[in-house]
Amino acid sequence: MDSVTGLMNGFAVALQPQNLMWAFVGTFLGTAIGVLPGIGPALTIALLLPVTVYIEPTAAFIMFAGIFYGAMYGGSTTSILLNTPGESGAMMTALEGNKMARQGRGAAALCTAAIGSFVAGTIGTLGITFLAPPIAELAFIFKPQDYFALMLLAFLSVSVVMGTSKVRGFIALFLGLSLGLVGIDKQTGLQRLTFGVPDLMDGVEMTVVLVSLFAIGETLYVASRFGLHKPNLNPLAGGIWMTKEDWKRSWKPWLRGTAFGFPIGALPAGGAEIPTFLSYTVERKLTRHPEEFGHGAIEGVAGPEAANNAAAAGVLVPLLTLGLPTSATAAILLAAFQNYGLQPGPMLFINSGDLVWGLIASLYVGNLMLLVLNLPLAGLWVRLLFIPRPYLYAGILIFSLVGIWGVSNSWVDLVMMFGVGLLGYMMRVYDFPIAPVLIGLILGPMAEIQLRRALSIGQGDPTILVSTPLSAVLMTVSVLIVLVPAALHWRRTRKIAPLPEDRSPV
């Protein structure tokens, strides 16, 4: 099935009234959680996972995609109007966008953010439409050793790129890997790390770990350091809609932002932070109004917002074609696929063509819905921030309990929620990145399967792991990712070493 027919079929699925309803629910929820603090797209989808047992997969994924895209929109609204980015990708938007709002240009900033997100989201979805099938084709010739090398690369790059310290990134990764080992070994049926607890034989539930790390950890962290900044709303009244000049200054940053966001989002550990930052820097360099940067330059809103949304689209490419999650949200989407007994990857396009293309088509529909939901209603969304914090966080805990208790009514899961929640608190206090835990937990068992497959094909010869050109290249890149920064660091410290004054006690 080529892309165009596939997409047409997809629209036939996505435009069914029932699926339109799910897309609306998703985009609505997504925008709301993008606005609210303490709750993000990964967590929301995790909390909704128990529900997936009862709605059909296409509807569920259409809703999840809406949540995923919607969160990006919601984050930008609060960044601009209140200077509180609802999620990390919207940080750069807050810099210029809030300054614009303070000058009474909030409407223009919201407008360029929403239209930029729409443009980037649509181009990104076009990218998925035409890139995903060929990559999926390509993935058919992937051998187990190629997959293993790809996963190794994902592990290493996630741990190296995310967070501030590589050691802490790797500790987070191996923690996730160790949790992924719990349960019955698929190949031999032996129990691993179950400590004789029957509830652990099925392994550690992804939902439990994710919800505890994010929701419980965040609740504990914020409760211990609570201090409410009274949001002061910059009035939209008196603001002017985007002028002709604004359009002229916005369209290039939109396209450049998309060009940064989509490819970087598709890379392992790309995420949304790096492209938004890059886009902001580039726009600052290229602008004809450098004096406005830092005081509300429209380019500084248009570019990063576009990059942010394009990155969200990019993340879906490796997920759908290779089954490789590159962010926390993608990891939980993968878990959702597994809940339905579906394995993302090349076979998905053949076995569940309707689902994949329906999902892709719904991304176009969702983008349009988000534009409609966000442009005129921005002022309303911001009201969500006035929910009293005690009730907001108490509500988040109750939703978490629905998510965790609803999975299997297991008491062990509740104990784990408390333990992993404390871990999440500690990781926030001592700055350990959280995403590597989830990537390790979900990709670890998959990597082990591929490793075993490769070795049994190669009859135990470890050189099989670098026997194909692709696996050799990926392995080399993996090694370089770890060694190059370490070597650079070693050289730097050697240069500093002769100066003992630098090591004076702090």
Add this chain to the structure above:
Amino acid sequence: MTERPYWIAAGTVAWGAIVLWKAAELPQFDQYAYVGPGLMPSVVGAALVFLGLLLALQIRMGVRFEEQGAEDVNDGHDVSYRMLGLAALACALPVLTMPKLGFVITCTGCFVLVAAAFKSRRWPLDILIGLAFSLLCWWLFRKLGVQLGGLLPAMGV
């Protein structure tokens, strides 16, 4: 003053050691796939021990731990252990009460405790809102097909 949280390094090493110890009870190699069930745990456990030691070394060199930013956090990152304790109690409560008292009562308790941890002082109102919200969640998610147990399991309801 630089904080030196050696206990994190110790915890990492300890968990790595437990993983290694459990892995040692399993066969490391396998006739068919060559990688036995114990090999991966051994590798992961060894890596955790190594990383824990590396972290200890970093802590000795005076590496800094900057708290992560979050919304609704006060500017000075001042810690109130009383509030942390209350919130932690709310998260531990389900372990004690969920199987006996059921979802609704447990969640009401959690709701009130978290609200208190966020400096809400209106107890009767909190209990009322918590109860209403818990009941709503229980009823709604049951409708959607999520198994949340009975209303009051200890009474057999």
